[in-house]
Amino acid sequence: MTTKHRIYTTSFASVYPLYIAKAERKGRTKAEVDTIISWLTGYGPSELERQIQLGKDFETFFQEAPRMNPSRNLIQGVICGVRIEEIEETTMREIRYLDKLVDELAKGKSMDKILRA
DSSP states (O other): OOOGGGGGGSHHHHHHHHHHHHHHHHHHHHHHHHHHHHHHHHEEEEHHHHHHTTTBHHHHHHHTTTTOOOGGGGGGSSEETTTGOOOOSSHHHHHHHHHHHHHHTTTTHHHHHHHTT
């Protein structure tokens, strides 16, 4: 029996401020982070806020996502030393997609490139 990585049971609300802080340290905004999350998951502003207030864990956050963006498979590269496109476990891949998008934002990439427009 394999055990789940602890990120699955970590509340999204506890990591969300870290995403914002990372972006803001590089001159980006909370609104841009929210746009990325919305693009990836389909959560609107009120739905995202509700997920945060309810303290949903990452696994539930992604399972309850209204509409995962079909273009997310265009997100490639390395995050935490692992190629995203090689991650087999679906939820972990979704989490790493979000990590990669926030990294791209913090590195100054334009929103149209981040959102694969």
